[in-house]
Amino acid sequence: MISLNINGEAVSVDAPEGATLLSVLTNQLNLNGQKYGCGKSQCGACMVLIDGNPAVSCTTPATSASGRSVTTLEGLRENGGPSPLQQAFIDEQAAQCGYCLSGVIISAQALLDNNPNPTESDIRLALNGNLCRCGSHNRIIRAVLRAAKEA
Amino acid sequence: MNDSFTMMKRRTVLKAGGALTMSFALPEIAFGQDEVTLPRNLERNPNLASWIRIHTDGTATLLIGKVELGQGTVTAAAQCCADELQIDLARLSVISGDTIQGPNERTTAGSGSAPGCLPAVQVASAEVREILVQMAAEKLGESADGLKVSDGTITGANGSVAYWDLVDGLDLNVEPTGKAKLVPTSEHRFIGQSVTRLDIPPKMTGGEIFVQEMNPDGVVFGAIARPPTYEATLVDADLGAIEAMPGVIKVVRNGSFLGIIAEHQDQAWAAAGALSAQANWQVKSVLPTHDGIYDWLENAENVVPKELVNTAPPGEEALVYENAFYRPYHMHGSIGTSAAIAQLGSDGVMTIHNHSQSVFATATAIAKLLGMEESKVQCIHTQGSGCYGHNMADDAAADAALLAAEVPGRPVKLQYTRAEEHLWEPYGSAMIMKTRAGLDADGNVANWNMEIWSTPHSTRPGGDPARLLSGRYVDPPHIMETRRDGGPPNYASARNGVPLYEFPSTRVATHFVTDMPLRVSATRGLGAFANVFAIESALDDLAHLADADPVEYRLRYLKDPRARDVLMKTAEIFGWDEWEGGRNKGRGIGFAQYKNLQAYTAVAVEVQVVPRNGRIRLIRAATANDSGHMVHPDNISNQIEGGVIQGFSWALKEEVKFDDTSVLSSDWTSYPILTFSEVPPVEVALIDRPGEPYLGTGEASQGPAGAAVANALFDAIGARVSRLPLTPDRVKAAMDMG
Numbered sequence: 001m002i003s004l005n006i007n008g009e010a011v012s013v014d015a016p017e018g019a020t021l022l023s024v025l026t027n028q029l030n031l032n033g034q035k036y037g038c039g040k041s042q043c044g045a046c047m048v049l050i051d052g053n054p055a056v057s058c059t060t061p062a063t064s065a066s067g068r069s070v071t072t073l074e075g076l077r078e079n080g081g082p083s084p085l086q087q088a089f090i091d092e093q094a095a096q097c098g099y100c101l102s103g104v105i106i107s108a109q110a111l112l113d114n115n116p117n118p119t120e121s122d123i124r125l126a127l128n129g130n131l132c133r134c135g136s137h138n139r140i141i142r143a144v145l146r147a148a149k150e151a
Numbered sequence: 152m153n154d155s156f157t158m159m160k161r162r163t164v165l166k167a168g169g170a171l172t173m174s175f176a177l178p179e180i181a182f183g184q185d186e187v188t189l190p191r192n193l194e195r196n197p198n199l200a201s202w203i204r205i206h207t208d209g210t211a212t213l214l215i216g217k218v219e220l221g222q223g224t225v226t227a228a229a230q231c232c233a234d235e236l237q238i239d240l241a242r243l244s245v246i247s248g249d250t251i252q253g254p255n256e257r258t259t260a261g262s263g264s265a266p267g268c269l270p271a272v273q274v275a276s277a278e279v280r281e282i283l284v285q286m287a288a289e290k291l292g293e294s295a296d297g298l299k300v301s302d303g304t305i306t307g308a309n310g311s312v313a314y315w316d317l318v319d320g321l322d323l324n325v326e327p328t329g330k331a332k333l334v335p336t337s338e339h340r341f342i343g344q345s346v347t348r349l350d351i352p353p354k355m356t357g358g359e360i361f362v363q364e365m366n367p368d369g370v371v372f373g374a375i376a377r378p379p380t381y382e383a384t385l386v387d388a389d390l391g392a393i394e395a396m397p398g399v400i401k402v403v404r405n406g407s408f409l410g411i412i413a414e415h416q417d418q419a420w421a422a423a424g425a426l427s428a429q430a431n432w433q434v435k436s437v438l439p440t441h442d443g444i445y446d447w448l449e450n451a452e453n454v455v456p457k458e459l460v461n462t463a464p465p466g467e468e469a470l471v472y473e474n475a476f477y478r479p480y481h482m483h484g485s486i487g488t489s490a491a492i493a494q495l496g497s498d499g500v501m502t503i504h505n506h507s508q509s510v511f512a513t514a515t516a517i518a519k520l521l522g523m524e525e526s527k528v529q530c531i532h533t534q535g536s537g538c539y540g541h542n543m544a545d546d547a548a549a550d551a552a553l554l555a556a557e558v559p560g561r562p563v564k565l566q567y568t569r570a571e572e573h574l575w576e577p578y579g580s581a582m583i584m585k586t587r588a589g590l591d592a593d594g595n596v597a598n599w600n601m602e603i604w605s606t607p608h609s610t611r612p613g614g615d616p617a618r619l620l621s622g623r624y625v626d627p628p629h630i631m632e633t634r635r636d637g638g639p640p641n642y643a644s645a646r647n648g649v650p651l652y653e654f655p656s657t658r659v660a661t662h663f664v665t666d667m668p669l670r671v672s673a674t675r676g677l678g679a680f681a682n683v684f685a686i687e688s689a690l691d692d693l694a695h696l697a698d699a700d701p702v703e704y705r706l707r708y709l710k711d712p713r714a715r716d717v718l719m720k721t722a723e724i725f726g727w728d729e730w731e732g733g734r735n736k737g738r739g740i741g742f743a744q745y746k747n748l749q750a751y752t753a754v755a756v757e758v759q760v761v762p763r764n765g766r767i768r769l770i771r772a773a774t775a776n777d778s779g780h781m782v783h784p785d786n787i788s789n790q791i792e793g794g795v796i797q798g799f800s801w802a803l804k805e806e807v808k809f810d811d812t813s814v815l816s817s818d819w820t821s822y823p824i825l826t827f828s829e830v831p832p833v834e835v836a837l838i839d840r841p842g843e844p845y846l847g848t849g850e851a852s853q854g855p856a857g858a859a860v861a862n863a864l865f866d867a868i869g870a871r872v873s874r875l876p877l878t879p880d881r882v883k884a885a886m887d888m889g
């Protein structure tokens with residue numbers, strides 16, 4: 001049994017040996033806000049916050065998140081609705097397929113937590129570990145700038 | 152339907168404000184007023200009940216055969232339906248891509264959803280509205296002509312009645328008349344508005360929407376143990392050793408097909424990896440290699456030559472220009488690997504949730520692969536990662552079904568690993584374009600000639616199990632028939648191969664190579680990207696030879712006013728005329744009308760080349776687009792900008808690498824794509840054409856974008872790099888020679 005704190009709730013999971021945090025979150029805890037993209041720390045689709053820091057869950061063993069606080073995209077919601085950052089992404093329609101978006105929003109949240117007024121190039125740099133194939137990059141940047149401005 | 156399949160397809164409704172009040176006295180407009188002509192997709196599915204359902208609870212359902220790929224089609228269809236039914240969008244839910252319930256609109260591809268699906272939805276909705284209004288007229292005892300509809304409530308002199316009260320007695324199992332009047336453009340409430348796309352809020356907040364994150368009750372996980380390369384036969388494998396691995400429920404062997412079913416995802420992948428490595432395969436080394444592919448193409452044995460156009464004798468030439476352009480194999484490169492969930496129900500129906508673009512034909516192919524009746528295989532489209540063409544979505548559906556057949560009653564979820572998706576997806580074909588043009592003494596084009604070499608561009612399942620990856624490896628293997636090139640009006644290798652420029656003499660010919668050393672299929676735009684890259688690069692070279700401005704030179708031969716408008720608009724917003732260059736800086740432009748009949752797009756870009764290593768930095772881009780009457784302007788802008796960025800990525804970075812035995816590009820390091828810090832800002836200008844047909848947008852901008860960056864590079868360094876991608880090494884070599 002692995003004890004985890006996910007989105008503010010304590011949970012215990014009977015995960016197989018060597019299970020990744022990604023697989024436990026997606027397939028055992030039925031959370032949606034992290035996606036398998038590469039399994040090799042190359043694309044950022046699987047990002048979550050661990051103690052507030054962005055981390056790729058695909059190469060993080062579930063056991064190393066034990067005793068730490070894990071936040072997924074669902075965990076950013078406020079009062080059951082979108083957070084201001086999520087709302088800014090909705091308002092800018094900052095996605096095509098949206099598969100990359102969970103990781104992107106997590107990265108962006110971590111950036112804003114550290115730097116509430118980022119420049120466009122700060123954002124590009126912070127999101128460089130997140131791949132987007134649809135070409136939603138500039139919309140994503142606009143959404144982050146909007147969230148910073150509205151905060 | 153399956154009894155035990157508990158996964159529900161999400162129905163999302165949209166919140167949109169504003170009450171609707173519309174007069175029912177409409178001017179005569181649009182489709183089929185004088186004669187009964189129906190939009191094609193409606194003609195193919197001529198039962199209104201297969202498109203629209205009205206419910207007693209004040210809601211309605213629209214069913215479409217096109218599917219959501221992140222391009223916003225489902226929302227655009229909902230907008231068209233709500234405007235013609237004259238109801239609020241919030242009342243409408245959409246079922247898309249269900250092979251049992253909905254209309255068969257074939258494949259969602261080729262920028263065909265706006266022109267194909269939207270008019271069908273509009274007319275079907277108008278037909279249903281007229282039926283309801285007629286029923287109301289009878290009920291109210293007055294003529295239909297004086298009735299008005301407001302958000303589903305029909306009001307006349309004698310009172311009002313709502314759609315929802317007419318459900319009892321409503322029979323939509325009728326054919327459209329082709330005579331329903333459409334709501335005039337000026338009264339559209341949703342068409343033309345950038346409403347919030349239905350799928351966006353759940354995607355931003357972690358709602359359940361992608362097949363990759365769904366886990367029906369009792370789910371088990373599948374994985375495939377692939378051979379080392381395409382041409383491989385399984386000699387033997389110790390299945391017992393794999394069956395003993397943790398969590399493994401079953402190891403499946405069928406000929407050279409090897410599959411795993413396990414309790415957990417990681418266990419399934421681990422067992423499949425171990426089995427691939429442990430199995431004994433007979434392998435052939437028969438690939439031409441990524442550097443050898445162009446020689447191979449030119450010398451291929453099985454070639455179908457064809458002359459597409461040959462308008463006039465070549466005329467007098469003062470100067471002859473010749474060049475050859477090369478496009479390597481490209482990946483679709485979806486960020487999420489392909490996935491599906493399949494379950495064999497106790498009623499003998501195989502239900503497969505998957506993200507195929509062609510759920511209908513893929514269901515047929517899977518039925519044949521499994522030896523099942525077609526009516527016993529149901530494909531239900533469930534969103535996946537953006538696909539950009541025929542990626543491995545269909546293979547995943549088939550593989551999940553092959554495994555689900557082994558564990559009746561249990562849902563099997565299968566998601567490919569990154570290496571599997573990179574190594575086995577059907578790539579966009581490698582191509583060569585040789586251009587030859589004669590200029591007269593004034594530098595004007597006297598004649599234009601282009602020859603195209605390409606392997607096939609589509610091996611979509613099309614009801615044939617041989618086109619599903621695992622179909623090749625089961626016993627007996629399914630053998631694919633020789634592929635044919637696509638003809639007019641869409642074309643395949645020759646898509647956009649005939650320039651829109653009106654030259655005095657034009658000749659275009661194709662050398663269609665039927666063999667496929669690498670697996671290939673439809674990749675966004677098929678041959679259009681490469682052909683536009685070649686035509687627009689050559690046009691720039693010709694302008695240079697004629698000592699003319701590239702925009703002005705194009706305008707000499709571009710007669711279609713809408714084409715001229717997007718080119719001039721692009722130049723205007725880019726600031727083409729005011730632009731001042733600088734050391735190692737350049738600007739370039741590219742133009743095309745997709746398929747010569749869909750959206751018009753031009754792209755201009757500014758680059759700076761780093762002389763030390765030849766790296767190209769994209770500084771900024773501008774693009775103008777004309778997609779006809781705009782249903783959802785923001786979607787169009789999104790598609791165009793996304794296509795520009797993808798086109799830049801193809802042009803600058805992408806090439807599938809392979810040696811004589813196998814593909815080498817197995818991850819994002821060996822197949823890099825453009826990253827956030829490399830993507831330039833893109834300014835988009837949309838030209839609306841109210842009342843004109845909807846033109847497909849999704850594949851319109853990649854070609855012009857690729858050409859624009861190649862032309863900007865030429866402007867920056869004064870040398871032409873004609874082989875893609877424009878990697879730093881190639882740029883540096885061109886500069887050193889230059």
Ligand code: FES
Pocket residue numbers: 035036037038039040041042043044045046047056057058059
């Ligand atoms: S899935 Fe974790 S970085 Fe790609």
Ligand code: FES
Pocket residue numbers: 095096097098099100101131132133134135136221486537
């Ligand atoms: S929106 Fe599709 S990958 Fe980013």
